Amino acid sequence: MAKTLICEILSPLFGLFLISNWFIGSDNVIRFVEAHRPDRVKDLQIAHAEGQLLHIESRSRNDTGKPRVLIVGSSSVFNGVDEHLINAMLAAAGANFEVVNCGLTGMHAYELPMLRQWLLRSNVAGIVYLYNYYSFSDDLYDMALPMRWNTLEFARLNGIYDLRLSELDNLAAGVLGESLFLVRYRQLLRYTAIAWSAGHLETRTYPYDFEPGRARPETTVRRTKEPAVEEPGLTLQDEVYGKHDALWDGIVARWRLFLTPREPFSRIRPPVESSLSRHNTRGYRGLERFVELTRNAKIQFVVGPVPEPNFKKFDYMGGLPVERIDRRIQEITRKYGIVLLGRSEIADIEKKDQLFRDPIHLYDNGRSIYSTYLAARLQEVLRNSNDADTAK
Amino acid sequence: MALPHPVLDFLYERARRGSANIPENNDDLFKLRILDSFALIEFLLILEEHCGIKVPDSDVLPENFQTIEIIDRFAAARWAHSP
Amino acid sequence: MSFASATFFLFLAAAITGCAVLGRQSRIRFLLVMSLLFYSAAYPPHVLLLLTSCIVDYWIVALMVRTKHPDLRRGLLVLSLAVNLGLLATFKYSGFFATTANQILAAAGTKVTVPVPSLLLPVGISFYTFQTLSYTIDVYRGLCQPARSFSEFAMFVSFFPHLAAGPILRARDFLPQIRGHEPFQREQTVRGIELMLVGFFKKCVVADNCAPLVNQIFSGGEPMSGSTLWIGCLFFAAQIYGDFSGYSDIARGLGYMFGFRIPVNFEWPYFSRSMLEFWQRWHITLSSFIRDYVYIPLGIRVGRLRLTFNVLLVWLLCGLWHGAAWKFVLWGLYHGALVVATHIAGNRIRVPERLRLAANTLGMGLTFVLVLISWIFFRSADLTTAWTYLREMLYLTNSSFFGGIGRYKVALAWLGLAALAHAITYVLRYDVDELSLLWRLPYTVRLVAVTGTIAVTILFSGQATSFIYFQF
Numbered sequence: 049m050a051k052t053l054i055c056e057i058l059s060p061l062f063g064l065f066l067i068s069n070w071f072i073g074s075d076n077v078i079r080f081v082e083a084h085r086p087d088r089v090k091d092l093q094i095a096h097a098e099g100q101l102l103h104i105e106s107r108s109r110n111d112t113g114k115p116r117v118l119i120v121g122s123s124s125v126f127n128g129v130d131e132h133l134i135n136a137m138l139a140a141a142g143a144n145f146e147v148v149n150c151g152l153t154g155m156h157a158y159e160l161p162m163l164r165q166w167l168l169r170s171n172v173a174g175i176v177y178l179y180n181y182y183s184f185s186d187d188l189y190d191m192a193l194p195m196r197w198n199t200l201e202f203a204r205l206n207g208i209y210d211l212r213l214s215e216l217d218n219l220a221a222g223v224l225g226e227s228l229f230l231v232r233y234r235q236l237l238r239y240t241a242i243a244w245s246a247g248h249l250e251t252r253t254y255p256y257d258f259e260p261g262r263a264r265p266e267t268t269v270r271r272t273k274e275p276a277v278e279e280p281g282l283t284l285q286d287e288v289y290g291k292h293d294a295l296w297d298g299i300v301a302r303w304r305l306f307l308t309p310r311e312p313f314s315r316i317r318p319p320v321e322s323s324l325s326r327h328n329t330r331g332y333r334g335l336e337r338f339v340e341l342t343r344n345a346k347i348q349f350v351v352g353p354v355p356e357p358n359f360k361k362f363d364y365m366g367g368l369p370v371e372r373i374d375r376r377i378q379e380i381t382r383k384y385g386i387v388l389l390g391r392s393e394i395a396d397i398e399k400k401d402q403l404f405r406d407p408i409h410l411y412d413n414g415r416s417i418y419s420t421y422l423a424a425r426l427q428e429v430l431r432n433s434n435d436a437d438t439a440k
Numbered sequence: 441m442a443l444p445h446p447v448l449d450f451l452y453e454r455a456r457r458g459s460a461n462i463p464e465n466n467d468d469l470f471k472l473r474i475l476d477s478f479a480l481i482e483f484l485l486i487l488e489e490h491c492g493i494k495v496p497d498s499d500v501l502p503e504n505f506q507t508i509e510i511i512d513r514f515a516a517a518r519w520a521h522s523p
Numbered sequence: 524m525s526f527a528s529a530t531f532f533l534f535l536a537a538a539i540t541g542c543a544v545l546g547r548q549s550r551i552r553f554l555l556v557m558s559l560l561f562y563s564a565a566y567p568p569h570v571l572l573l574l575t576s577c578i579v580d581y582w583i584v585a586l587m588v589r590t591k592h593p594d595l596r597r598g599l600l601v602l603s604l605a606v607n608l609g610l611l612a613t614f615k616y617s618g619f620f621a622t623t624a625n626q627i628l629a630a631a632g633t634k635v636t637v638p639v640p641s642l643l644l645p646v647g648i649s650f651y652t653f654q655t656l657s658y659t660i661d662v663y664r665g666l667c668q669p670a671r672s673f674s675e676f677a678m679f680v681s682f683f684p685h686l687a688a689g690p691i692l693r694a695r696d697f698l699p700q701i702r703g704h705e706p707f708q709r710e711q712t713v714r715g716i717e718l719m720l721v722g723f724f725k726k727c728v729v730a731d732n733c734a735p736l737v738n739q740i741f742s743g744g745e746p747m748s749g750s751t752l753w754i755g756c757l758f759f760a761a762q763i764y765g766d767f768s769g770y771s772d773i774a775r776g777l778g779y780m781f782g783f784r785i786p787v788n789f790e791w792p793y794f795s796r797s798m799l800e801f802w803q804r805w806h807i808t809l810s811s812f813i814r815d816y817v818y819i820p821l822g823i824r825v826g827r828l829r830l831t832f833n834v835l836l837v838w839l840l841c842g843l844w845h846g847a848a849w850k851f852v853l854w855g856l857y858h859g860a861l862v863v864a865t866h867i868a869g870n871r872i873r874v875p876e877r878l879r880l881a882a883n884t885l886g887m888g889l890t891f892v893l894v895l896i897s898w899i900f901f902r903s904a905d906l907t908t909a910w911t912y913l914r915e916m917l918y919l920t921n922s923s924f925f926g927g928i929g930r931y932k933v934a935l936a937w938l939g940l941a942a943l944a945h946a947i948t949y950v951l952r953y954d955v956d957e958l959s960l961l962w963r964l965p966y967t968v969r970l971v972a973v974t975g976t977i978a979v980t981i982l983f984s985g986q987a988t989s990f991i992y993f994q995f
Contacts, residue, residue, distance in 0.1 A: 052709045053543060055966065056716060056973075063974035072978075194529070216564065220529035230981055231529075238982055246933070307567070457869075458800075459883065470811070473803050477814050478866045481823045481830070500819055502811075503666065 065228065072237065073229030075109060081233070081240050082106045084249045087257065094191055096257075097153050098236035100126060101166075101195055104150050108166045115145045115173035117426060120160070124354040125178050126151025127256045128410040130419040137423040145173055145430065147423075149255070154192060156319070157183045158334030161201040161341055168345045174430055175347055176389075176422075177335070178354040179377065180408070181370045184331025185319030186210065186285040190218055190312050195232050197222030205333055210285060214309035257409070264402070264411045278367030280321035284308055289326060316408070317364045323373050332376065339384045350429055351381055352389025355397045355418055357404040364407065387429050394421065443512050444490040447483075451508070454479060465509040470502055480505065487511070493518040524564035526773045527727050527984070534561060535777075538683075542706045542781060551701060552674050554682065554781070561683040562646070569645040572610065577677045579606050580655040584662045584669050596663060603659040611652045614642050619847035647687040649844055651680050653812055658694035660816060667695035675701050684777035688770050690788040691808040697783070704782035710962055713969070715779030717961040720976045722772030729941055730765030731985030733758040736934055741902055741912075748926035749915045754935065756895040756916075759902050761938060764793065767806070791949045793894070796886035797869070798861040801894060809844075813837055835859045845901075850909055854900040861893060 071077070085099030086092045119129050131149040138147065150167070152159075157179060160167075167175060193215070199222070211219075225232035243249040254260055282290075284305045291297040311318065323331060335351075342349040353374065361367075374391055381388040397403055403414030410418055452462055454474045461472075469475040475483060483505070484495055493515055495504075504514045524531050534557070541553045563570045583603045587596050612620075621639040628635050658676070661667035670676035679697050680686075740747055740755030747755070771788035778785035792805035802810045817840065821833045835856060842855015874882040896913070903909035918924065961969050 049543060049707045052707045052712045053539070055970075056709065056712050057539065059970055060716075060973040060977065063970060064977050067974060067978050213564070213567070217525075217528045217530050220531075220533050222529075223533065224529045230978060234981060234984070238984075241982060457874075459879070473800060476799060476803060477818055477823070477834075478799070480819075484824065497822065497824065500823060501664070501666075502815055502819075 064230075068228045068230035078102060078106050078109070081236060083251055084240060084243070085236060085252055086239055086243075087252070087259075092235070092239055093153075095235040095239045097191055098195055098233045100152050102233055102236060104148075104152070104163075104166050107148055107150075108169050111171050112146065114171075116169075116171055117145050117147045117174040117176060117430065118150045118167055118172055119147060119176045119178065119422070120150045120152075120155070120163075120167065121178035121354055122155040122180050122183065122408075123151060123153040123257060124180055124356070124408055124410070125149065125155075126153060127258060128354060128415050128418055129178075129422065130415050131255075133416060133419045134423040134426070137420065138427065141427055143427055143430070147426065152192070152196065153257075154189050155183070155196070156185055156189050156192075156334070157331035157338075158185075158205060159189070159192060159196050160334050160338035161205065162196055162198040162334075164198060164201060164338075164341055168341060168347060172345075172347050174350065174426075175342060176350040176352065176426065177338075178352055178389075180354055181356060181365065181368075181373055182316050182319035182323060184329050184335070184373060184376070185322035186283065186325065186329045186331070187310055187319055187322055188215060188218070188330075190215075190310075193218035194221035194225045197226050199223050199226055201337070205330065205337060210288075210330060211306060212308065212310050213306055258405065260412050264405050272362060275361060275366035277369055280324045280368065283322055283325050285322075285329070286325050289328070315364070317368075320365060320368055320370065320373075324368060324370070327376065332380065335377075336380060336384075339380070339386060343384075348387075348430065350387045350389065350426075351377060353377075353391045353394065355394045355403075355410060355414070357401060357407060358399050359401055359404075360407045389425060389429075393425070394418070397421075443508065443515065446490045447487055447511075448508070450483060450486050451475075463508060465512075466507050468506055469508070470506065475505060487515060491515045491519060524561050526770065527723065527731070530564065534564075539707075539780075547704075550706070551678050555674050555678045558678065558681040558683040558686060562681060562686055565646040565687075566643060569643075572614075572645050572648070573651060573681060574677070576607060576610060576651065576655050577673070577680050579603065580659050581670065581673050581676045584659055587659075587662060588669050600659060600663045604656065607652045607656050611648055614644055614648055616843075616847045617642065623849075650689050650691055651686060653691050653809075654680055654694070657691070657812065657816065661693065661695050667693075668698070670694070670698055671702070682778075682783070684774040684781075685785055688767070688774075689806070689808055690771055690774060690786050691812050692785065696786070700783050706782040707780065708782065710959070711779045711782065713962045714959050715776040716973060717959065718772045718776030718779065720776075720973065720980070722769040722774075722776060723980050724769070724976070725765040725772065726769030727980055727984035728765075730762045730769060732983070733762035733765065733938075734985060736931070737762055737902070743904070743908065747912075747915070748928070749918055749921060749924040750928045751926070751931070752899075752912050752916045753895070754928060754931050755902075756898050757938065758934070759898050760793070760895055761941065763898065763901070764789075791945075791952065793891055793945075794887055794949050795890050796883050797865040797890055798858065798893060799865040799869070801890055802858070802862065809841070813841055831863055834863050838862065848905070850900045850903060850906045853906065853909075854897055857897055857900065 129149045134147045287301045291301045405411040587599045617640045621637045624637045737759045768789040775785045790804040795801035818837045838855040838859025842851045845851045900909045
């Protein structure tokens with residue numbers, strides 16, 4: 049029996065590990081795949097998201113010798129931060145670090161510690177996390193689960209309070225994807241192999257979801273009267289956390305949560321509501337955990353909101369008291385003594401509809417303005433930090 | 441008791457029509473598609489007529505007609521018990 | 524829990540580890556617990572339903588063997604049938620019956636309505652119900668010894684490889700295996716791995732890659748030309764075969780690995796020369812179950828008219844088994860009528876030996892086309908949609924019949940390649956129970972082949988879809 053298990057079951061699995069991680073996950077293959085990753089409009093969302101992560105993995109493997117500052121966040125960051133512009137401005141100012149755009153579509157704050165293997169590298173001097181209002185939701189982002197994953201961090205972040213039966217498949221895929229490059233980037237590799245064999249592989253020519261220079265979609269929203277404040281309702285997680293001291297009610301609440309399928313992340317209002325629900329949502333816990341990790345790795349951590357247009361509150365976010373989210377982040381940054389880039393600093397950007405292409409993403413002009421702002425702020429923040437270190 | 445030729449001929453003809461090999465004594469006749477739900481009806485009539493037996497409905501089970509050897513034993517047992 | 528999911532691989536790792544370290548008796552109980560855990564991944568409360576079915580039938584049989592009184596034995600059998608079929612009817616058909624009753628009442632002009640229950644259908648209920656019934660009936664007939672313990676019986680019913688979508692096991696074949704099984708015998712494990720590789724390839728690469736195309740063609744979003752619908756049928760034929768036979772192969776492969784022989788369920792059905800032969804090659808365990816427990820007991824020594832009625836009734840029930848909807852009823856009757864027609868034609872037409880090859884080829888082609896047509900009923904949302912599609916497909920003289928098929932050229936080429944590979948395996952096939960190409964290879968070659976196939980399957984798998992037959 050032992051010989052059968054070793055020869056016929058374990059050996060092929062080991063072989064698979066070698067093929068996946070040593071051959072397919074080699075630098076040459078990564079470079080090739082990364083250079084041809086699909087854009088968002090090809091309706092290959094998962095392959096596209098995997099491509100974004102592969103870009104980060106690829107950059108993390110290639111050390112240019114300069115200390116790095118990683119800008120992390122959702123597609124708002126992916127499309128809203130021009131790292132070339134920032135690096136040019138920083139170089140002109142004599143700064144000795146380079147900025148890398150690590151935006152990931154739909155990224156939530158709970159994913160920060162899950163991305164530790166790519167973010168907390170020895171050549172990283174600083175990490176800037178730019179959050180959306182939805183970033184601190186309790187809910188897991190289903191598309192990201194299999195790839196943006198770290199088993200131990202997930203186990204640490206989540207107790208039995210938060211698990212749902214409908215998520216088990218994705219969690220298991222994450223565990224496999226963590227070990228196997230082939231599983232982690234499966235859709236992307238599949239797309240690449242099929243497109244290459246059909247002669248349709250295209251080199252990626254721009255780093256964003258939307259081709260620069262294309263006409264801006266009409267986004268100006270008619271301002272109606274200010275929407276009435278609408279308190280978000282209780283979520284199932286709120287019930288679980290509220291009843292965890294009561295034995296029977298707590299068990300019933302957890303069982304109900306376990307059996308209730310979670311809605312896919314297709315509307316942004318529910319995760320915003322979730323971000324408003326409690327102080328200790330999965331998102332806030334993820335952020336605090338990541339603060340600890342950056343401290344341990346001696347990496348400077350900066351937090352700030354990413355610009356979101358004011359017209360959102362006349363649209364899907366109408367009535368929600370989202371300023372509470374900003375206040376919660378202020379509490380966390382004060383608690384840990386980390387730098388917060390305030391929303392007031394980007395208020396001018398947020399009130400101009402023409403700088404946005406939709407309620408989430410900056411347009412080309414908005415990206416330039418925001419990146420210029422970031423370049424100036426990063427110089428200040430990181431210079432002050434260096435001075436403080438020197439003074440010590 | 442060896443099965444009479446007409447009984448075997450029926451099975452061999454079914455095999456030929458279905459492009460199957462001539463069945464050996466232990467070949468599963470249902471698996472080889474020599475016997476099926478319809479053919480079983482015809483086969484029963486031929487078996488009863490040429491073996492001089494009566495197969496009660498309760499014995500019309502595929503298990504009793506699985507292979508030539510089983511059919512042979514079954515027919516012999518029925519014949520031994522017939523009045 | 525689907526086989527083609529990461530959860531399953533972690534589950535399987537745990538199951539293999541447990542079986543490797545435990546002794547035989549503990550292993551049975553461990554496999555039972557793991558099987559119930561497997562089942563609970565769909566919806567945990569339904570495990571109670573499964574256990575209820577097991578408990579009821581185990582104790583009915585225990586009482587049955589203790590009594591010699593024929594009326595009491597028959598009464599216990601009837602009780603088992605009532606409980607099991609009652610559960611099946613409640614969970615699977617109550618909504619359908621209520622909806623149909625309301626339609627009839629509305630047509631009759633009354634305002635009376637029957638409440639339509641909305642119960643979550645337990646995964647695999649149609650399969651495990653048939654299995655527990657086969658146990659009770661076989662013990663009643665004296666064809667099977669009763670299980671020695673409840674855990675043994677429950678293991679037979681709930682053994683995870685076959686629980687959700689078959690093959691349908693017979694207690695008389697499986698229970699003796701439980702007593703003597705030895706897992707991880709080398710040759711059996713290699714056979715099992717081979718079957719699983721084939722099964723995963725069929726399911727993940729063939730079926731799951733056909734699914735988006737099938738969904739697009741049958742989405743109802745835009746009207747499709749007749750030829751496009753035929754193409755959709757082709758892809759659906761590949762999808763349902765890859766899905767269902769793939770699942771059966773994986774189930775058999777897992778069975779081999781754990782020391783059990785699970786029966787063959789598919790034998791290259793698309794190469795059948797008649798509808799009768801199709802049902803001897805497609806879902807073999809279902810057709811043999813219906814033959815042994817429904818068709819033959821209805822009486823086969825009856826007149827032609829009665830026999831035809833019996834066949835159509837059996838096929839109606841078979842259609843209904845596949846789903847609680849009128850389209851499945853019609854699908855079943857369609858197949859039943861064709862089976863009767865095949866039998867009549869077979870009796871009336873004698874093909875000369877020199878024309879047998881041509882007749883077989885023609886028969887294969889015609890049977891395949893008839894099966895494709897039947898899949899329209901299976902795949903369509905309802906009868907009305909199915910009729911609409913069928914009209915388009917059969918309106919061959921429509922000027923727009925060939926509209927829009929250009930975009931499927933590449934997909935058809937891939938399908939053709941898959942069909943060619945399938946045809947080669949048909950020509951080269953061994954006795955399917957003895958399929959063991961991997962065992963014949965030197966170890967190093969086998970290792971490379973297995974590893975490479977796993978990598979290719981992972982890479983080229985389509986977007987995971989649930990197994991089609993899980994809904995039954």
